[in-house]
Amino acid sequence: MDANAKILVVGDVRGRFKQLFNRVEAVNKKAGPFEICCCVGDFFGADEQNEELIAYKNGFKHITVPTYILGPNKKADNKHFEDLDDGEICTNLTYLGKRGVYTLSSGVKIAYLSGVEAAGDNAGEHEFTKADVQAVRNSCLVSKSCATDYRGVDVLLTSQWPYGLQEKENAKASKLISYLCREIKPRYHFCAINGTAYECPPFRIPKDLTTQFELCTRFISLADVGNATKSKYIYALSLKPVDKARLLDLVQKTTDEIDCPFIGLDFEGAIRKNETSENQQFFYDMDSGNNRKRRGEGGNREKRPRIMHIEQDNCWFCLSSDQVEKHLIITIGERFYLALAKGPINSHHILILSTKHVPCAAQLSNEEWEELDKFKNALRKYFKSLGQVVCFTERHYMTSHLVIDVLSLEDGYAWKIKHSFEDKAEEFNFELETLPPLTSQSMLPERGPYFLAELPDDSTLLTRQMKHFPMHFARDVFCAENLLNCDEKVNWKECLLEKEEEIQYVQDFRKGFAPFDFTDDDD
Template identity: 80%
Template sequence: MDAGTKILVVGDVRGRFKQLFQRVETVNKKAGPFEILCCVGDFFGDDKQNEELIAYKNGFKHITVPTYILGPNQKEHEKHFEDLADGEICTNLTYLGKRGVYTLTSGVKIAYLSGVESAGSADSAKSNHEFTKSDIFAVRNSCLVSKNCSTEYRGVDVLLTSQWPYGMQENANETASKLISFLCREIKPRYHFCAINGTYFECPPFRMPKDETTQFELCTRFISLADVGNSEKAKYIYALSLKPVDKSRLLDLVQKTTNEIPCPYAGLDLCGTVDKNDTSETRQYFYDMEKKKSKGQRGYGKKRRMQELNQEKCWFCLSSPDVEKHLIITIGERFYLALAKGPINRYHVMILSTKHLPCAAQLTTEDWEELDKFKNSLRKFFKTIGQVVCFTERHYKSFHLQINVLGFEEGYAWKIKHSFEDKAEEFNLQFETLPALDSPKMLPEIGPYFLAELPDDSTLITRQMNHFPLHFARDVFCSENLLNCDEKVNWKECLLEKDEETTYVSDFRKGFAPFDFTV
C-alpha cells in the first residue's frame, strides 16, 4: 500500500533477542523504514537466555525499530515487568501495559491485551499474567470512545493478544479464550495477531456481523506467528503497511474478496462468559484501567507507583526546601494551589500534589476526590469573572504531578478545542476524545501522556509522547485564536520579580476565598 504506515509484528521471542533484532535490522534496511515493531506472546525466556538483553540495556547494542511488547503470560515472567518506569525497558524497547489502545503518529490504532484468560473469578485475576472480563470491557470501551465522532464506527487497525481466540481452530480451543473472541467481535480489528501456540497460521479473511456499533460488515484477518528462530523455519515475523481505518475509503473497508470465510465468532455461545447487559461494565468508558493485584501479592490494594524522584530535590513537594512558598495560594490535605512560575497572566495557576506523585493516573480514590473539589471550586471562581477554565496535565519529562489551570473569556470556550486540534495537526499529533474525567481509571495505566480537560466537559488525550513539545499547552493558549501572545510561550520569558508574584498570589487568594474549601 502506498503511503501506509509500515508495521512489523513478531511471535514469541523467548529470550532470543540477538536473533530477533538482527533480523529486524535486516528487514528494516531492505523494506523499511518501519514505524513500530510489536511483539506478541512470550518475550522473555529463561534467565540464561535473557542475558542477551544486557548488551541492549547497557547501550553496547542498539534496537533499530521502536519495539513494544505485551505483558507476561506465565507467573514466572511477572518479575521482568516490575518497577518499569514509564514502561521503558531500554532505549527503543517498551512495555505497552496490561491493556489499552495505542495510537501511532499516522493515526493507526493498535488495541492490545496482555496475558491469558483467568481460570478463576470472572472479575478478579489471580495473577498479573492473567486478564478478566473487566480488562476485556476496558479495551472494548477504549476503542468505542476513541472513534471519530463524525462517522460510524469502523473498527481498529490492529489487535494484539498473546492468547488465541476461541473458535478459530478446534484443536486450539482448549487453550483459547472466549473473552478474546468476544473482544474481536466487538472491536472488529482489521488485523489480529497472537502467538504462544508455537505455530504459524493465517486464516482467510472473514467479516464481523453488524451490531449496534456499526452497520458495516468489517473484515478481519487473523494471524498467529511462530517462535523466533523455530527449527521448522515457520513464519515468525510479519510486515504490513496500513492506512488508518479512520482515513481509509469506506469502499475499501466493505468491499468483499473471493476467499472470505464465515465469521468464526458469529455463532459462538458466550453465555456465562460475557453478559452484554452487565451495565456495571458496559457503561464504563475507560481509556485504560489500573492493574489489579490479588491477595498475597506485594502491593495488593494499592496502585503501583512509578519510580520517584528524591523529594528533597523536587521543586513542588511541600517537604522540599526548594519549594517557593510565596507562590502558594491555599493548601488542602492532598493538593495545594499555587501561582504558575512564569505565568501567562495573573490568573494562571497550578494544582499540585502535596506529596510526591508522578501523575494523575497514579492517584487513589481519596486523592481524586480532593482534586475534583479543587477543579470545581476553580470553575466557580472563574465563572464569577466571566471566564471558563481549561485544565492540562503533561506526564512527560516531569516527575511531579502538575495540573495547569487557565481561564478564558466565556465567548472563547468553543475556540479552545479547535485550537488544540490545529496545534496538534501542526505537530503531527493524534488526540483521542474522552468524556469528562471522573476517575483515575480513565487514564493510561503506564507510560507518558498529555491531556486537556475542556470547558465542554470533554477530554483530549494523547500518548504520542516521543519528542512531545514541552510547551505544547502554552503554544495553544498563547496562539492567535486565544490569548494572542506568542511571546509568552516560553515560561522562562515570563518570569516575574518576587514582589510581583506575591501581589498576584494575594489578589488571587482574595478572589478565590469564597470558594476555598480548605479554610
C-alpha cells in the first residue's frame, strides 16, 4: 500500500531564513521525512534581513528539506527573482515560477500562482492576470480522461486570498483566485501576506461539467514566520495523492462543513462567462518553457514535470511569434505551413504546423481541415515520386500547438509500419485502436489528449491511454532496428544540427517539393 506523502507549507518568511530552516529541520527530524516544503507569501525581506541567506548560498549552512517558493507580491521584490539559473536560488531552495502545476515524485499535484491580481491585462512581474489563472486551470484539467471524472488537485498555493472569505479583514482578496479555486477544486488551499493565521471549516465545491463529484476544499491562511503572537506559520500535511486516493475518502462528508464561499459570486469582469467550466473547450497544455530541475537531498537532480502556459507570443510554432525559427520554414499556406523538424531523423523529416494557435487537429474548422488534407496529399505525391511512403503522426499531449510529424520510408518497408507501432505500444503497455482513413476532424476525440498515426495503407492508429505516454513514441517506432535502424536518434535533442545544415536541408526539400507545392498556385 502506498505511503502518504508528507508536505510542509510555510507562510510569509520576510527574510527570517535562519528561523525558518531551523524550524523545518526540527519538524523534519521529529515527524518527517517531508518530501517538500512550500513557502507562500513574501519570502524575502529588507536587504539587511536577506543577508541571512548568504550562508546557505555559500554552503556553510544547509537546507534539509527541498524548499520551493512563490514569486514576488510587490514591485520592490522583483529584483530578487532576476537572473535565477533554472529558478535555483541555492541548493534545495528553488523559485517555482509565476504559475503552473508541479507533480511530486509521490504523485501529489501542487497548483500554484504567484503574486497579486493585476488591475488590468498588463501585469508586472509581481502580478497575475486572467490569462495566468486560465493557464493554471487548463494545466490541472489536462489529467482528465473523460468529461466528468476530474478529482481535483491536492494543493493550491497562492499568496493572495480568494474573495469570499473574511472580506472585512482582507480587502485585497482576489475574485480570480476564487474562480481558480472553484474550477480546479484543490483539497487544500494555502495563502498568506495578510499576517493572519486562519483555517475555516471545509467546504464542498458543487459538481459541474468537469466532475460528477462534490469535492471538498480546506482553506488555510498562515501567519508570518516568527510572528510576535506565535500564530501558526507552518503546516504539515500527510496525504495520499488525489489520483491514488479512494473515491469514498474524497467525497465523504464531515459534520463541520460550511457552504462553499464562491457560490453566488459574480465573476463577470474577472472571468468572462465563456471562459468558465460552463464551456467545454478545454486546452490540454503543458509548456516546456518552465521545465526546470529540482535538487534533492543528496544534490541529485530530478527532472520537473513540464508546465504548460498558453501564451501565443511565446509559442515556438505560431507564425506571429518571435520564437519561430524562420530559417526552418519550407513553404507557407493560408492556414498551415511546412517546416524542417528540429533535430530531424533525416533530411526528409518535416512538420506540418498550423499558422495560428490551434491545440490539436480535433479542434480544426472545416476550412482548416481542408487545407491540412491538401498538404498531406501533396506530400504523399512527393514521396511517391521518390519511391517512398509517408506516415503522419500527432501527439496531443504535453504540447500546446498542433504539430504533425511527417516521416517517410522506402516503399518496401510499408508493410512493417503498423506492426512496429503495435509492438512498441505493447512494450509501453497501451493499446492502439485501428480506425478507417482519417477523413474528418469529427473522427478524433472531441476532448482530452490522444496520439494518432496515419499509415501508408490509409488506416489510422489511435490511443487515448496517455498516462505515462512516452514523449518520443513515434521516433521510437521509426528509429527501431526493423525500420530506420537509428536508435541513437530517438531523442531530438541528440540530433540537433548546425544552422547551416538546417538551411541546406530546407533548401533541398523546398526544391524537390516545388512541383507539388500548391501554395505557389496563386503566384
